[in-house]
Amino acid sequence: MSNNNLESLHKLELSVLKQINDFFDENNLIYFAIGGTFLGAVRHKGFIPWDDDIDIAMPRESYNRLIKLSKDTDIFDEASVVNFHNQENARTYFTQIVVKDDYLVKYGLKENRIEGLALVDILPIDGYPDNHLMQTIYKFRIYVNKALAALSNSDKREINKVDSFRTLIYSIAKKLKIYKMFNRKKYYQKLDKIYSLNLNKETKLSGTVTGAYMFKELVESSFWKTREKYKFEDTFIYGGKDFDKYLTHIYGQYMILPPEEQRKSIHEVIE
Known part of the structure:
Protein backbone atom coordinates (compact mmCIF):
# COMPACT_ATOMS: atom_id res chain seq x y z
CA MET A 1 0.00 0.00 0.00
CA SER A 2 1.32 3.47 -0.84
CA ASN A 3 2.16 5.91 1.96
CA ASN A 4 -0.66 8.21 0.82
CA ASN A 5 -3.19 5.39 1.01
CA LEU A 6 -1.89 4.34 4.41
CA GLU A 7 -2.22 7.90 5.72
CA SER A 8 -5.80 8.06 4.45
CA LEU A 9 -6.54 4.69 6.00
CA HIS A 10 -5.10 5.70 9.39
CA LYS A 11 -7.16 8.89 9.30
CA LEU A 12 -10.33 6.89 8.68
CA GLU A 13 -9.44 4.33 11.35
CA LEU A 14 -8.84 7.07 13.92
CA SER A 15 -12.28 8.48 13.21
CA VAL A 16 -13.80 5.04 13.78
CA LEU A 17 -11.72 4.50 16.94
CA LYS A 18 -13.10 7.72 18.44
CA GLN A 19 -16.63 6.53 17.68
CA ILE A 20 -15.80 3.16 19.25
CA ASN A 21 -14.66 4.90 22.43
CA ASP A 22 -17.83 6.98 22.61
CA PHE A 23 -20.30 4.21 21.78
CA PHE A 24 -18.65 1.56 23.92
CA ASP A 25 -18.38 3.83 26.96
CA GLU A 26 -22.01 4.90 26.59
CA ASN A 27 -23.13 1.26 26.47
CA ASN A 28 -20.71 -0.16 29.06
CA LEU A 29 -18.95 -2.29 26.47
CA ILE A 30 -15.42 -3.31 27.40
CA TYR A 31 -12.56 -3.64 24.93
CA PHE A 32 -8.77 -4.00 24.97
CA ALA A 33 -6.20 -3.19 22.30
CA ILE A 34 -4.36 -6.35 21.29
CA GLY A 35 -1.59 -7.49 18.96
CA GLY A 36 0.06 -4.89 16.76
CA THR A 37 -2.38 -2.20 17.84
CA PHE A 38 -1.38 -2.58 21.50
CA LEU A 39 2.28 -2.72 20.47
CA GLY A 40 1.78 0.47 18.47
CA ALA A 41 0.15 2.24 21.42
CA VAL A 42 3.07 1.36 23.70
CA ARG A 43 6.01 1.69 21.31
CA HIS A 44 4.79 4.40 18.91
CA LYS A 45 2.00 6.13 20.85
CA GLY A 46 -0.21 5.32 17.89
CA PHE A 47 -0.12 3.18 14.78
CA ILE A 48 2.86 1.05 13.92
CA PRO A 49 3.80 3.09 10.80
CA TRP A 50 3.31 0.17 8.42
CA ASP A 51 0.23 -1.35 10.09
CA ASP A 52 -3.07 -0.97 8.28
CA ASP A 53 -5.80 -1.94 10.73
CA ILE A 54 -6.83 -1.84 14.38
CA ASP A 55 -7.14 -4.99 16.49
CA ILE A 56 -9.22 -5.04 19.65
CA ALA A 57 -10.66 -7.76 21.89
CA MET A 58 -13.79 -7.85 24.00
CA PRO A 59 -14.83 -10.12 26.87
CA ARG A 60 -17.36 -12.56 25.44
CA GLU A 61 -20.29 -10.96 27.28
CA SER A 62 -19.51 -7.51 25.84
CA TYR A 63 -18.80 -9.04 22.44
CA ASN A 64 -22.22 -10.72 22.32
CA ARG A 65 -23.94 -7.49 23.38
CA LEU A 66 -22.14 -5.59 20.62
CA ILE A 67 -23.46 -8.06 18.05
CA LYS A 68 -27.01 -7.52 19.30
CA LEU A 69 -26.68 -3.73 19.47
CA SER A 70 -25.18 -3.50 15.99
CA LYS A 71 -28.20 -5.26 14.49
CA ASP A 72 -30.46 -2.36 15.47
CA THR A 73 -28.04 0.58 15.46
CA ASP A 74 -25.94 2.16 12.73
CA ILE A 75 -22.99 2.76 15.06
CA PHE A 76 -20.42 4.27 12.71
CA ASP A 77 -20.66 7.02 10.13
CA GLU A 78 -18.14 5.56 7.72
CA ALA A 79 -18.35 1.84 8.39
CA SER A 80 -20.54 -1.15 9.14
CA VAL A 81 -20.26 -3.92 11.73
CA VAL A 82 -19.94 -7.21 9.84
CA ASN A 83 -19.99 -10.77 11.18
CA PHE A 84 -21.47 -14.14 10.29
CA HIS A 85 -24.54 -13.32 12.39
CA ASN A 86 -25.60 -10.47 10.11
CA GLN A 87 -23.95 -11.28 6.78
CA GLU A 88 -24.26 -14.65 5.09
CA ASN A 89 -20.92 -14.45 3.28
CA ALA A 90 -18.82 -12.96 6.09
CA ARG A 91 -15.28 -14.24 5.58
CA THR A 92 -14.17 -14.41 9.22
CA TYR A 93 -15.59 -15.91 12.38
CA PHE A 94 -14.85 -12.77 14.37
CA THR A 95 -16.45 -9.37 13.87
CA GLN A 96 -15.00 -6.75 11.55
CA ILE A 97 -15.74 -3.07 11.05
CA VAL A 98 -15.80 -2.57 7.28
CA VAL A 99 -15.74 0.67 5.29
CA LYS A 100 -18.94 1.70 3.57
CA ASP A 101 -18.53 1.99 -0.20
CA ASP A 102 -19.11 5.76 -0.29
CA TYR A 103 -16.18 6.36 2.03
CA LEU A 104 -13.80 4.23 -0.03
CA VAL A 105 -14.13 6.90 -2.71
CA LYS A 106 -14.00 9.81 -0.26
CA TYR A 107 -10.74 8.60 1.29
CA GLY A 108 -9.24 7.44 -2.00
CA LEU A 109 -9.10 3.79 -0.95
CA LYS A 110 -9.66 0.60 -2.87
CA GLU A 111 -11.64 -2.30 -1.53
CA ASN A 112 -10.20 -5.52 -0.23
CA ARG A 113 -10.19 -8.64 -2.42
CA ILE A 114 -12.83 -10.28 -0.25
CA GLU A 115 -15.86 -8.29 0.92
CA GLY A 116 -15.01 -4.72 1.73
CA LEU A 117 -12.04 -3.10 3.44
CA ALA A 118 -11.81 -4.02 7.12
CA LEU A 119 -10.68 -1.21 9.42
CA VAL A 120 -11.04 -2.97 12.76
CA ASP A 121 -10.92 -6.62 13.77
CA ILE A 122 -12.88 -7.37 16.95
CA LEU A 123 -12.07 -10.68 18.64
CA PRO A 124 -13.88 -12.22 21.62
CA ILE A 125 -11.96 -13.07 24.79
CA ASP A 126 -12.79 -16.59 25.90
CA GLY A 127 -11.79 -18.81 28.79
CA TYR A 128 -9.54 -21.84 28.29
CA PRO A 129 -10.32 -25.10 30.13
CA ASP A 130 -8.23 -25.80 33.24
CA THR A 203 -10.51 -20.09 34.26
CA LYS A 204 -6.79 -19.66 34.81
CA LEU A 205 -6.13 -18.69 31.20
CA SER A 206 -8.19 -16.78 28.67
CA GLY A 207 -7.59 -14.87 25.48
CA THR A 208 -8.29 -14.40 21.81
CA VAL A 209 -7.92 -17.96 20.54
CA THR A 210 -9.83 -16.86 17.43
CA GLY A 211 -6.77 -14.79 16.46
CA ALA A 212 -3.88 -15.57 14.13
CA TYR A 213 -1.67 -16.96 16.91
CA MET A 214 -4.55 -18.99 18.37
CA PHE A 215 -3.48 -20.57 21.67
CA LYS A 216 -0.36 -18.40 21.96
CA GLU A 217 -2.79 -15.54 22.60
CA LEU A 218 -3.86 -17.08 25.91
CA VAL A 219 -2.71 -15.15 28.98
CA GLU A 220 -3.56 -15.24 32.66
CA SER A 221 -7.21 -14.26 33.03
CA SER A 222 -6.25 -11.60 35.57
CA PHE A 223 -4.75 -9.57 32.70
CA TRP A 224 -8.25 -8.79 31.42
CA LYS A 225 -9.46 -7.55 34.82
CA THR A 226 -7.85 -4.09 34.68
CA ARG A 227 -7.28 -1.70 31.82
CA GLU A 228 -6.17 1.87 31.30
CA LYS A 229 -6.05 4.49 28.58
CA TYR A 230 -3.02 4.68 26.30
CA LYS A 231 -2.22 7.61 24.03
CA PHE A 232 -2.98 6.72 20.43
CA GLU A 233 -2.19 9.43 17.89
CA ASP A 234 -4.56 12.31 18.77
CA THR A 235 -6.90 10.18 20.88
CA PHE A 236 -6.64 7.19 23.23
CA ILE A 237 -7.15 3.46 23.22
CA TYR A 238 -7.88 1.07 26.08
CA GLY A 239 -5.38 -1.65 26.87
CA GLY A 240 -4.50 -4.03 29.65
CA LYS A 241 -2.61 -2.47 32.54
CA ASP A 242 0.25 -5.00 32.51
CA PHE A 243 1.34 -4.20 28.95
CA ASP A 244 4.89 -5.48 29.42
CA LYS A 245 3.81 -8.99 30.37
CA TYR A 246 1.40 -9.25 27.45
CA LEU A 247 3.69 -7.80 24.79
CA THR A 248 6.68 -9.82 25.95
CA HIS A 249 4.56 -12.97 25.78
CA ILE A 250 3.45 -12.22 22.21
CA TYR A 251 6.50 -10.49 20.72
CA GLY A 252 9.49 -11.04 22.98
CA GLN A 253 11.73 -7.93 22.84
CA TYR A 254 8.88 -5.78 21.61
CA MET A 255 10.63 -2.39 21.81
CA ILE A 256 13.16 -3.41 19.15
CA LEU A 257 12.05 -2.50 15.63
CA PRO A 258 12.05 -5.34 13.09
CA PRO A 259 14.42 -5.25 10.08
CA GLU A 260 13.23 -2.90 7.34
CA GLU A 261 12.35 -5.76 4.99
CA GLN A 262 9.84 -7.00 7.58
CA ARG A 263 8.12 -3.66 8.02
CA LYS A 264 5.15 -4.54 5.87
CA SER A 265 1.45 -4.85 6.40
CA ILE A 266 0.17 -8.42 6.47
CA HIS A 267 -2.98 -7.28 4.66
CA GLU A 268 -3.08 -6.64 0.96
CA VAL A 269 -5.13 -3.85 -0.57
CA ILE A 270 -5.54 -3.60 -4.31
CA GLU A 271 -3.82 -0.50 -5.60
Missing part, protein backbone atom coordinates in the same frame (compact mmCIF):
# COMPACT_ATOMS: atom_id res chain seq x y z
CA ASN A 131 -8.47 -29.57 32.91
CA HIS A 132 -5.79 -31.12 30.66
CA LEU A 133 -8.16 -33.61 29.02
CA MET A 134 -10.71 -30.88 28.34
CA GLN A 135 -7.94 -28.73 26.83
CA THR A 136 -7.09 -31.51 24.39
CA ILE A 137 -10.72 -31.99 23.38
CA TYR A 138 -11.23 -28.22 23.13
CA LYS A 139 -8.21 -27.79 20.82
CA PHE A 140 -9.17 -30.75 18.65
CA ARG A 141 -12.70 -29.48 18.10
CA ILE A 142 -11.43 -26.01 17.23
CA TYR A 143 -8.79 -27.26 14.79
CA VAL A 144 -11.29 -29.51 12.99
CA ASN A 145 -14.00 -26.89 12.63
CA LYS A 146 -11.54 -24.14 11.68
CA ALA A 147 -10.11 -26.38 8.96
CA LEU A 148 -13.57 -27.11 7.57
CA ALA A 149 -14.53 -23.43 7.73
CA ALA A 150 -11.31 -22.55 5.90
CA LEU A 151 -12.04 -25.07 3.14
CA SER A 152 -15.52 -23.62 2.76
CA ASN A 153 -13.84 -20.24 2.31
CA SER A 154 -11.21 -21.46 -0.17
CA ASP A 155 -12.94 -19.83 -3.14
CA LYS A 156 -12.16 -16.44 -1.60
CA ARG A 157 -9.05 -17.27 0.41
CA GLU A 158 -6.06 -14.99 -0.13
CA ILE A 159 -3.70 -17.91 -0.47
CA ASN A 160 -0.63 -15.75 -0.96
CA LYS A 161 -0.79 -14.77 2.70
CA VAL A 162 -0.30 -18.19 4.27
CA ASP A 163 2.45 -20.81 4.46
CA SER A 164 3.30 -23.03 1.49
CA PHE A 165 1.50 -26.15 2.76
CA ARG A 166 -1.76 -24.32 3.34
CA THR A 167 -1.31 -22.52 0.02
CA LEU A 168 -1.20 -25.92 -1.70
CA ILE A 169 -4.28 -27.17 0.18
CA TYR A 170 -6.30 -24.03 -0.61
CA SER A 171 -5.22 -24.12 -4.27
CA ILE A 172 -6.36 -27.73 -4.65
CA ALA A 173 -9.61 -27.02 -2.80
CA LYS A 174 -10.29 -24.05 -5.04
CA LYS A 175 -9.63 -25.96 -8.26
CA LEU A 176 -11.82 -28.86 -7.16
CA LYS A 177 -14.46 -26.42 -5.89
CA ILE A 178 -14.51 -28.24 -2.57
CA TYR A 179 -15.90 -25.10 -0.95
CA LYS A 180 -19.30 -25.96 -2.48
CA MET A 181 -19.47 -29.03 -0.23
CA PHE A 182 -19.24 -27.02 2.99
CA ASN A 183 -21.49 -24.51 4.69
CA ARG A 184 -19.17 -21.89 6.19
CA LYS A 185 -21.80 -20.40 8.47
CA LYS A 186 -22.54 -23.82 9.97
CA TYR A 187 -18.91 -24.22 11.04
CA TYR A 188 -18.79 -20.67 12.41
CA GLN A 189 -21.87 -21.49 14.49
CA LYS A 190 -20.17 -24.62 15.81
CA LEU A 191 -17.03 -22.66 16.64
CA ASP A 192 -19.16 -20.06 18.39
CA LYS A 193 -20.52 -22.72 20.76
CA ILE A 194 -17.07 -24.22 21.38
CA TYR A 195 -15.41 -20.87 22.08
CA SER A 196 -18.24 -19.95 24.45
CA LEU A 197 -18.11 -23.14 26.54
CA ASN A 198 -16.37 -21.38 29.42
CA LEU A 199 -18.54 -18.26 29.42
CA ASN A 200 -19.16 -17.10 33.01
CA LYS A 201 -16.55 -19.57 34.33
CA GLU A 202 -13.39 -18.50 36.15
